Amino acid sequence: MTAPAPAALAAPPAAATGTRVRFAPLSAAHLDALMVIEESAYPHPWTRGNFLDSLASGYQCQLLLTHADELLGYFIAMQGVDEVHLLNITVAPAHQRQGWARVMLDALALWARGVGAQWLWLEVRVSNARARSLYEACGFRRVGERRRYYPAVQGEREDAVVMSLAL
Numbered sequence: 001m002t003a004p005a006p007a008a009l010a011a012p013p014a015a016a017t018g019t020r021v022r023f024a025p026l027s028a029a030h031l032d033a034l035m036v037i038e039e040s041a042y043p044h045p046w047t048r049g050n051f052l053d054s055l056a057s058g059y060q061c062q063l064l065l066t067h068a069d070e071l072l073g074y075f076i077a078m079q080g081v082d083e084v085h086l087l088n089i090t091v092a093p094a095h096q097r098q099g100w101a102r103v104m105l106d107a108l109a110l111w112a113r114g115v116g117a118q119w120l121w122l123e124v125r126v127s128n129a130r131a132r133s134l135y136e137a138c139g140f141r142r143v144g145e146r147r148r149y150y151p152a153v154q155g156e157r158e159d160a161v162v163m164s165l166a167l
Contacts, residue, residue: 019066020066020067021065021067023062026051026063026076030063030071031048033071034071037071043153046088059076060075060078060084061074061075062074064100064103072091073089073090073092073101073104075104076088077108077112079112079115083119084111084112084115085120085121085122086122089105089108102137102138105135105138109138113167117167118167120165120167121163121164121165122140123162125150125158125159125160126160135165136163138165140163141163142162143164144162145159145160146159146160146162
């Protein structure tokens, strides 16, 4: 069963800023702008190759844009048998704390339900309390931990909290 990508869904509600937004599929043409955000948002960003691999694999790769085509954020998700796994969700640092991550999570959950997923899964850094709080507010529950999952400073590794949302 296939469902429309978030770009084909009704326009998402405006976040706290009142800005009108839309979703668009990621393409290689967007990667320069996306990489600026990725590299400014994380000390250990995904590489251009990670995004290209996601596109080549047919993952759900969506951009959140203003109607003036300013890139606010993006998400990458992988569909499984009866689940969707969120691999990357990022809001541009200049637009964080304005509700855009929740807009993207809502669109992702809507799409996941549309493709018949029963669960939405993700990992988040143990140290990322702000993201964990957002996920919990969206209904995600902590279900486990992955030891030494993420790269950290000076070659160290950081644990990840595994979270899931029943759809």
